[in-house]
Amino acid sequence: MTALGALSPTRTAAPAAPGFGAAVRAEWIKTWTVRSTGWSLTAMFVLGAGLTALVCALAAEDLAAGTTGEPVGAFLTWGMMFAQVTAIVLGTLAVTSEYGTGMIRATLAANPRRGTVLAAKAVVLTGTLFVAGTVTALAGYLAGNWFLDREGIGVALSDDGVLRSLYGSGLYMAGLGLFAAAVGLLVRHTAAALSIVLGLVFVVGNMVMLLPDAWGEWATKLMPGNAGGRIATPESFNPMLLDPWVGFAVFAAEIAVLLAIAAASFSRRDA
Amino acid sequence: MITAHRLTKTYGRRTAVDNVSFTVEPGRVTGFLGPNGAGKSTTMRMVLGLDRPTSGSVTVNGRRYADSPAPLREVGALLEARALHPGRSARDHLRWLAVSNGIPSARVDEVLDLVGLTTVAGQRVGRFSLGMGQRLGIAAALLGDPPVVVLDEPVNGLDPEGIRWVRTLARDLAAEGRTVFVSSHLMAEMAQTADHLLVIGRGRVLADCSTADFISDHAASYVRVRTPQHDAVATVLRRHGLDVAAHGGELRVQGLDAAAVGELVGHAGLLLHELTLVRSSLEDAFMTLTADSVEYAATPAGAQR
Numbered sequence: 001m002t003a004l005g006a007l008s009p010t011r012t013a014a015p016a017a018p019g020f021g022a023a024v025r026a027e028w029i030k031t032w033t034v035r036s037t038g039w040s041l042t043a044m045f046v047l048g049a050g051l052t053a054l055v056c057a058l059a060a061e062d063l064a065a066g067t068t069g070e071p072v073g074a075f076l077t078w079g080m081m082f083a084q085v086t087a088i089v090l091g092t093l094a095v096t097s098e099y100g101t102g103m104i105r106a107t108l109a110a111n112p113r114r115g116t117v118l119a120a121k122a123v124v125l126t127g128t129l130f131v132a133g134t135v136t137a138l139a140g141y142l143a144g145n146w147f148l149d150r151e152g153i154g155v156a157l158s159d160d161g162v163l164r165s166l167y168g169s170g171l172y173m174a175g176l177g178l179f180a181a182a183v184g185l186l187v188r189h190t191a192a193a194l195s196i197v198l199g200l201v202f203v204v205g206n207m208v209m210l211l212p213d214a215w216g217e218w219a220t221k222l223m224p225g226n227a228g229g230r231i232a233t234p235e236s237f238n239p240m241l242l243d244p245w246v247g248f249a250v251f252a253a254e255i256a257v258l259l260a261i262a263a264a265s266f267s268r269r270d271a
Numbered sequence: 272m273i274t275a276h277r278l279t280k281t282y283g284r285r286t287a288v289d290n291v292s293f294t295v296e297p298g299r300v301t302g303f304l305g306p307n308g309a310g311k312s313t314t315m316r317m318v319l320g321l322d323r324p325t326s327g328s329v330t331v332n333g334r335r336y337a338d339s340p341a342p343l344r345e346v347g348a349l350l351e352a353r354a355l356h357p358g359r360s361a362r363d364h365l366r367w368l369a370v371s372n373g374i375p376s377a378r379v380d381e382v383l384d385l386v387g388l389t390t391v392a393g394q395r396v397g398r399f400s401l402g403m404g405q406r407l408g409i410a411a412a413l414l415g416d417p418p419v420v421v422l423d424e425p426v427n428g429l430d431p432e433g434i435r436w437v438r439t440l441a442r443d444l445a446a447e448g449r450t451v452f453v454s455s456h457l458m459a460e461m462a463q464t465a466d467h468l469l470v471i472g473r474g475r476v477l478a479d480c481s482t483a484d485f486i487s488d489h490a491a492s493y494v495r496v497r498t499p500q501h502d503a504v505a506t507v508l509r510r511h512g513l514d515v516a517a518h519g520g521e522l523r524v525q526g527l528d529a530a531a532v533g534e535l536v537g538h539a540g541l542l543l544h545e546l547t548l549v550r551s552s553l554e555d556a557f558m559t560l561t562a563d564s565v566e567y568a569a570t571p572a573g574a575q576r
Binding site: 112 | 316321341354355356368373
């Protein structure tokens with residue numbers, strides 16, 4: 001076996017610099033050539049759409065009778081509360097699987113412009129999660145609303161906040177994924193990053209309600225999951241939360257700060 | 272061409288690479304040799320811009336790696352065979368690499384064929400043996416048809432056929448005029464592959480010379496002479512201009528082969544009890560050179576008691 005024959009024909013003189021599009025396409029291929037992506041998104045759909053349908057089916061009668069005291073709108077994207085775990089997993093793995101396997105060195109050898117690499121990852125991750133989150137929420141709404149309709153309490157897509165909650169679910173999933181990726185970039189370890197983000201969203205986000213008075217109220221409003229999650233539901237079980245777009249702006253700002261710190265660390269640290 | 276200038280890398284108080292300067296020239300295989308922990312991999316990572324030098328600089332073809340517009344077309348590198356996601360197929364791994372640097376996708380199949388992985392290209396690399404992973408890493412290094420090739424311990428995990436293949440490949444690449452920089456901790460392997468050696472120990476350059484010079488400088492041979500007429504034999508040999516050193520009961524003679532030494536002693540009518548050509552191996556030479564710089568030395572079993 002000789003190298004000469006195979007190497008010479010494609011020899012190129014002056015390589016043109018592949019731009020941002022090439023970096024995005026490379027990340028796109030990476031994302032879709034590992035099984036975890038398919039599994040995570042399937043899990044998102046099953047949890048998000050399936051649990052919404054299930055809870056609507058079970059609660060429809062009581063809701064129609066008006067005995068629960070809960071707003072109907074809060075049930076329309078109910079499953080997304082659980083589906084958000086998969087967005088966190090996907091966002092974390094997008095970064096930490098590269099560090100866990102040593103792949104990050106191949107990535108940065110192929111493209112040493114770390115800002116470009118990070119931006120390409122962010123585009124692919126948020127794009128994928130936005131579409132998957134919106135589709136999942138829509139499917140959950142259609143299935144759940146079918147049960148509500150049977151009891152005469154169906155909600156139209158044009159009703160206040162319904163459409164927003166569907167693409168809002170996509171936005172929230174995308175934001176969570178990015179948040180998790182930023183944490184992954186800082187700690188570079190799958191289990192550690194997952195623990196931090198899941199703990200922050202599911203445990204700390206609820207525990208802060210126990211703080212006294214205004215402290216508890218504002219901590220609850222501002223925790224990332226609470227601030228960002230409100231946009232993903234037409235009405236909330238928790239009336240204390242910030243308004244949907246205000247909350248999402250807070251969430252976006254939190255992501256931006258975390259991502260800026262992660263990007264600064266990423267561009268400076270050894271791979 | 273790779274040029275390092277006063278390259279230094281420290282981790283906390285430990286200095287991994289210590290003020291190293293060297294040039295790796297095109298058209299020949301340069302062996303980067305040193306014991307484990309000598310700083311070879313750290314140096315190579317700095318060449319590729321993965322690790323940031325504490326001070327000093329390193330350039331490839333005159334510019335920093337990070338400034339290269341399409342680095343895979345300029346420098347192909349095998350850093351670790353396992354820098355792969357185990358769930359991705361070999362072909363997919365090469366596909367994203369190709370796309371990221373604007374390399375035509377036809378090249379993916381070319382390099383798969385070149386390293387002999389065509390039949391397993393669709394398999395997930397988690398199932399690959401160490402040797403197959405190594406071959407895939409080499410395929411990735413050759414993907415951009417780069418003028419500079421950097422291979423960190425390429426023969427690790429390869430069978431004898433694979434080792435010979437890497438050796439031939441490295442030489443062919445150099446013969447095409449490329450810069451080939453290959454690291455190894457195996458002296459014998461390097462002696463057969465490299466035209467030029469850069470020996471490093473504890474982060475410092477210990478030798479930077481042609482392989483031939485390294486061998487003649489460090490792997491000296493001598494003729495061992497044992498004789499009951501110690502002083503008389505030594506005098507005769509010295510009279511003929513030979514370098515004679517007494518070591519215990521033996522004489523070590525340099526400058527002639529065993530037959531010629533025997534004849535000189537015989538013509539002088541002196542007795543010989545032993546006449547042996549002793550060649551210290553390259554491995555010995557390497558060990559001697561790097562003896563002070565081995566980071567994790569094992570104590571000989573006997574010495575522990």
